[in-house]
Amino acid sequence: MTTQPTPPEPEEEPHFASWALPVSKLKTEDISSEAINLNVNGRRLTGPIQGFGQMWQKTYKVRLPGVSLTPHEIVDVWRKNFGKFWPKENKFYGSVIGIAPGEVAVLNLAGPGGITGPGGAPLVSTGVLVIYADDVSFSFMTPEGHMFAGMITFSVAEEEGAPVAQVQFLIRAMDPIYEMTFRLGFGHKTEDVHWHATLTNLAAHFGVRDSKVEQKNTLVDPRVQWGEAKNIWHNAAVRTGLYMPVTLMKKVFKRG
Amino acid sequence: MSQAKATMSVRKPSPQAGIIDIQGEVTATAETALMEAYAQASNGNTRTILLNFSGLEYMNSSGIGLVVTLLIRVNRHAPRQRLLACGLSDHYKQIFELTRLNEAIGIYDTEAEALAAVGG
Numbered sequence: 005m006t007t008q009p010t011p012p013e014p015e016e017e018p019h020f021a022s023w024a025l026p027v028s029k030l031k032t033e034d035i036s037s038e039a040i041n042l043n044v045n046g047r048r049l050t051g052p053i054q055g056f057g058q059m060w061q062k063t064y065k066v067r068l069p070g071v072s073l074t075p076h077e078i079v080d081v082w083r084k085n086f087g088k089f090w091p092k093e094n095k096f097y098g099s100v101i102g103i104a105p106g107e108v109a110v111l112n113l114a115g116p117g118g119i120t121g122p123g124g125a126p127l128v129s130t131g132v133l134v135i136y137a138d139d140v141s142f143s144f145m146t147p148e149g150h151m152f153a154g155m156i157t158f159s160v161a162e163e164e165g166a167p168v169a170q171v172q173f174l175i176r177a178m179d180p181i182y183e184m185t186f187r188l189g190f191g192h193k194t195e196d197v198h199w200h201a202t203l204t205n206l207a208a209h210f211g212v213r214d215s216k217v218e219q220k221n222t223l224v225d226p227r228v229q230w231g232e233a234k235n236i237w238h239n240a241a242v243r244t245g246l247y248m249p250v251t252l253m254k255k256v257f258k259r260g
Numbered sequence: 261m262s263q264a265k266a267t268m269s270v271r272k273p274s275p276q277a278g279i280i281d282i283q284g285e286v287t288a289t290a291e292t293a294l295m296e297a298y299a300q301a302s303n304g305n306t307r308t309i310l311l312n313f314s315g316l317e318y319m320n321s322s323g324i325g326l327v328v329t330l331l332i333r334v335n336r337h338a339p340r341q342r343l344l345a346c347g348l349s350d351h352y353k354q355i356f357e358l359t360r361l362n363e364a365i366g367i368y369d370t371e372a373e374a375l376a377a378v379g380g
Contacts, residue, residue: 143321
């Protein structure tokens with residue numbers, strides 16, 4: 005799926021293999037032909053430092069009472085079935101290798117309220133790089149054009165006698181358009197709905213019914229970074245909209 | 261919550277510089293220790309906060325998140341205050357490059373080089 009450099013051999017320092025190596029630009033390979041693969045290849049990775057909007061730390065948690073698996077075992081299942089826990093309107097196209105450091109995945113996302121384009125086409129095509137993965141956690145960073153710049157960490161830990169699965173964002177809206185969606189509320193709401201549903205599905209997979217997802221939002225930096233307003237050039241939502249007619253035509257001709 | 265596996269000690273080689281010596285594992289559990297060390301290091305007229313990673317054993321992605329959060333706190337005091345780092349192994353220099361933290365934090369091989377660069 006990817007041509008990212010292979011992490012160092014784990015013999016020297018076991019944790020070295022948990023991290024991806026630096027990449028100048030992302031490149032996807034062997035992504036499913038079902039995916040609409042836009043706005044990933046050739047894009048640089050962005051962290052919270054490179055985004056435009058206010059910096060938020062958003063944490064979603066779900067307790068898994070009665071689940072006797074270890075955090076390691078739960079994370080293993082989560083990694084192997086990552087996209088299956090997403091709401092059905094949103095698609096995660098990972099590699100056959102799965103979620104591993106250095107792997108690039110393509111995301112095809114619906115809009116607010118699960119709105120899709122003609123034929124269920126995504127409103128945003130973007131991606132992520134897996135920057136880190138160990139036994140109990142894994143993390144993504146986002147490419148230029150994504151809705152937000154930053155890191156997302158997925159983890160499981162034992163808390164008060166039960167495993168707790170957590171998704172934590174440290175992000176800024178990538179550009180002024182996305183920041184406007186966050187300020188108006190529907191940007192945050194779209195993310196919240198997605199991750200509440202994902203954690204609920206994860207809990208249900210392990211037999212936990214009526215799970216309650218807890219959420220905590222912390223405004224880490226209320227300032228915007230006007231120097232990053234130029235990020236709007238790569239806006240994946242705008243570009244997906246512009247390319248969609250071409251992409252759909254290509255798919256139709258391929259079928260023919 | 262797991263127990264913290266990092267210790268942070270603070271030195272003030274000059275009134276303008278505060279050095280945080282980081283020992284052990286920087287993960288989410290190190291948050292309190294790191295932020296308290298920053299509060300201690302940044303009192304008075306501190307213009308430079310130097311994170312000394314020479315005792316770092318391990319840092320995961322949550323640890324990188326902590327460094328980002330600390331950077332934001334330091335930047336609130338910019339241009340009066342800036343964040344530097346030293347003592348990173350080649351592996352962790354690569355991680356700072358991967359996460360593009362190296363674009364916002366001045367990275368030096370040694371404490372002496374970092375302090376010389378800022379005249380501290």
